Amino acid sequence: MESRASTTLMSTESRDYVCPQCGETSTVTTSPYLHTFRYGSGESAVDLTVELPLRRCGACEFEFLDDEAERLEHEAICRHLGVLSPTEIEKIRKSHGMSRATFAQVTGLGEATLNRWANGVKIQTLANDRYLRLLALPLNMQRLKRFGSSAQTSSSSVNHNGGKFQALNESDIVRHQQGQRSFSLRKAA
Ligand SMILES: [Zn+2]
Structure with a gap:
């Protein structure tokens, strides 16, 4: 000891x-x-x-x-563990001008988890701590944002109801819609 x-x-x-x-x-x-x-x-x-x-x-x-004493005690523990304190985590998020909801969406970290870290209820794992340190770099955040926007367009076919039959149904729907192109709903100019 x-x-x-x-x-x-x-x-x-x-x-x-x-x-x-x-x-x-x-x-x-x-x-x-x-x-x-x-x-x-x-x-x-x-x-x-x-x-x-x-x-x-x-x-x-x-x-x-x-x-304040509670916060300082918690920060002493974070320093001892070598991980970011709640204030430092919040600083990273704010440096990107993001709300907690947006930060959660882009990083894949749950909003509830972010709240627990910010309130000092839980301390992040070493892996998440290192992830957070990488997130401090603007270039990494830009990459994640781009990744997030391209992942969202394809995620509908992955996440929707999961099973194989659902996926088949969805591709059927897509094909059907494509086949209907001639019946465009777009108004004539
Ligand atoms: Zn008194």
């Missing part, structure tokens, strides 16, 4: 923190708190140390950690 310390820059944005005990907002101050926690189990277990923002309410003296 090894021990690893990491320093993290805490966000300096000013916002009002609400004391969960007494509900006061103006009395909450923040100070750095060095937190060590165990990650993993057995021989692969490590102690990770991360600096967290500890909030303290001046009115009732209640001390608490919030969602």
Whole structure:
């Protein structure tokens, strides 16, 4: 088992923190708190140390950690595993100006999966992490977009209902339509 310390820059944005005990907002101050926690189990277990923002309410003296601490802890785990953090994954998506739905469609990654990564509910596998790193390169994304648009035109015959008979029926329909070319519905100019 090894021990690893990491320093993290805490966000300096000013916002009002609400004391969960007494509900006061103006009395909450923040100070750095060095937190060590165990990650993993057995021989692969490590102690990770991360600096967290500890909030303290001046009115009732209640001390608490919030969602920012949760995010920083999760990022420490991602750093330890050598994978992209949720913020870094989102940065890749946003660099292409894509919504999560579009990003999911182009990359073949499920939208639900992307949501779980972004919320820190799940951490991507090493294979997906490497895939994501390749997706950061604009040229790779352009290729995927082109691949996606050509795959979509042919996918209707592959995905529709699956079975052989369905596929035969579909090609029948196509042939039938082609045979009807003389009965064009296009209006005469
Ligand atoms: Zn309080």
